[in-house]
Amino acid sequence: MRLVQVLIPEGKQESVLTALDAQGIDYAVFDEVGRGDFEAMVQFPVPPSGVETILETLTDAGIQEHSYTIVLPTETVVSQRLSALTERFPGLRISREELYARAQDLAPANSTFFAFLILSTIIATTGLLLDSAATIIGAMVVAPLMGPAISASVGTILDDQRMASRGVTLQVTGLLAAIATAAIMGWLLQETILIPPDLDIRTIPQVAERTSPNFLSLFLALGSGLAGALSIMRGAGSALVGVAIAVALIPPAATSGLGLAFGLPGVAIAAAVLVLVNLLAINLSALILFYLSGFKPLDAGKFEGVKASVFSRIVVIAIGIAVLSIVLGAVTWTTFQAQSYEQQTKTELQQQFTQADLRGVELVRTTVDYEPADILLGNEPEVNVLIGISRDQTVPPDLAQQFDDHLTEQLGQDVAVRVGFIEEQVSEEEPPNPHLGGLRGVQGSPSGLRYYS
Template identity: 85%
Template sequence: MRLIQVLIPEGTRESVLTALDEQGVDYAVFDEVGRGDFEAMVQFPVPPSGVETVMDSLVDAGVKEGSYTIILPTETVVSERLSALIERFPGLRISREELYARAQDLAPANSTFFAFLILSTVIATTGLLLDSAATIIGAMVVAPLMGPAISASVGTILDDPKMTRRGVTLQVTGLLAAIATAAIMGFLLQQTILIPPDLDIRTIPQVVERTSPNFLSLFLALGSGLAGAISIMRGAGSALVGVAIAVALIPPAATSGLGLAFGLPGVAISAAILVLVNLLAINISALVLFYWSGFKPLEAGQFEGVRSNVFTRIVTIAIAIAVLSIVLGAVTWTTFQTESFEQQTKTAIQQDFDEANIEGVELVEVTVDYTPTDILLGNEPEVNILIGIPRNVEAPPDLAQRFDDQLTERFGRDVYVRVGFVEAQLSEEEPPSPPLGWPSIADGPFATRQGGYSPT
């Protein structure tokens, strides 16, 4: 519930009270003895969803911008007439006046914004290098990115170019500052003993997660933008939603900066693309939700022009996301291909060993070195097989080629296979009988060729 206080301009008292009567609002009127421009003050309660409707009727009745209007949240209203008022104004959406005020409050002063942004980037960069998800989440609590993201959309919907420009400027410059901060921090840390001199950040899981963006990353950003808009319209959980928005932007921005610091343009570019896609997705989701909720400019006559601007901006952002989504789609497809190949290869090799059932010989490990970049560059997947054999068994000299031929035939692509052997020992009361040779399995890598294989 909201308590609204409005100063009634001279000569409009009767029309203002008539408008309130038509809206079915209970009110109290007090004579104004202050400035001579006003003859009275009217005070009345109204549900949040009814503020905009009532204020529009008061504007039509003569309450102009020069008047004072105060909208106060109330904790408790005791009245038997309250239920009728709630039925008249159902819903939970706040008024555009409150939305505008909240958007202004969310965008902090420039000095405060950049101070918190740089600090959050420093913490996030530390979390990336430590591979600590908890540290990265802690950095998101500090990041102040929700305000600019929401204020840019609110400014567009309510036709406030100044608010829109400031929101967009803070987002763009803030993320560039985050990338620069991470790059400087990464360069300085390389000159110290705090990180190993041969550290490859591409092997850090938290970094890899931000350098292999796919469509799931887009869902995170869209959900964050929608959650931010809903939290502002409903006045609930905006601080926690701000964490979600920051998660979509600060870690990939810090990753991009580390890519620059370590001289890895691939890391820097892929993470920067993720930042840009997430930024656009957050803005378009908030913009669409505000527009769909029916918010209109403070000046009613500007609605048609604003609707055209909103539509143009939505289409522009959507096209940009679609273009960048080509990259996301390529990463998603190549990641699926590499992971599928890895799983199928391990399953096939394990199946061969299970069917062979060679006493004393065991499959120790299978690793597949195949990345999305390899697919794009046409590189062969590399399969590394480690086999444990007893000391008295001779390793087949061409087992790697046999696996190569089998995998090439099965998957229809060239592969590179490396087979390594280690001595395996089994603890038993009686040592196993030495195997007479590698068993024969039709069409498998263990198929006995002419002469077979015998232990030394």
């Protein structure tokens, strides 16, 4: 429920009260004894979804922008007379005036915004290097990116170009600042003992997650944008939604900066693409939801022009996402192909060993070195096979080539196979169990490990 207080200009009291009576609003009127510009103040309760309608009615009755209209959230209203109003104004959507005020509150001052953004990036970069998901999530609580993302869409819908431009500017410059901060931090850390001198950041799972963007990343960004818009319209959970928006933007921006710092352009570009896709998706989903919710400009006469502007912006953002989705599609497809090949290779080799039923020979482990980038570059998969074999067992000299020929025939792709052997000793009381992940009773040493390729 909202409590609306309106100062009535001189000569407008009768028309204002008549308009409220026509709407079935219960109100209280107080004489105004201020400077003389207003003759009375009227206040009345109304559900959130009815504020916009009532204010439009009061505008037609003579309440202009130079008057004072205050909308206050109420903790509790005790009255049996409110049921009729609640039935008349169902729903939870706030008025465009409240939406505008909330969007302004969400966009902090520039100094505050960049201070929190840089601190968030520093924490997130530390979390990436430590491979700590908890640290990264903690950094997202600090990140102030929800405000600019929402204010850009609100400014577009309500035809406030200044708010929209500031929201877009803060998002773009903020993410560029995040990339630069992570790059500087990564470069400085390389000169210290805090990280190993030969560290390959591509092997860190939290970094690798941001360098292989696929369509699932797009769903995260779209969901975050919708949740952000919904939380503002309903006034619930905005802090937690801000974390979700930051998760889609800050970690990949920090990853891109680390790629620059460590001289890995592939990492920097892949993470930057993820940042850009997520940024566009968040703005697109929020803009569409605000439009579908029926918000119109504060000046009703500008609705048609704003409608065309919103549609054009939606089309431009959608085209940008579609172009960048080519990259997401390529990564998604190649990742699926690489993982499918790995699974098929392991299955084929396991079946070959099972059918052979060789005594004293055990398939210990199979690994496949085949990345999405290898598919795009046309590189052959590399298969490493580790076999446990008795000391007196004879090893076929062309075993690696046999595996190569079998996999090439079954999977239809050239492959490079490398076979390693571990000499084993097995006690008579407890024979080896082929279902275990390794060897029972194995005595291995560097001299007992042989490779054939």
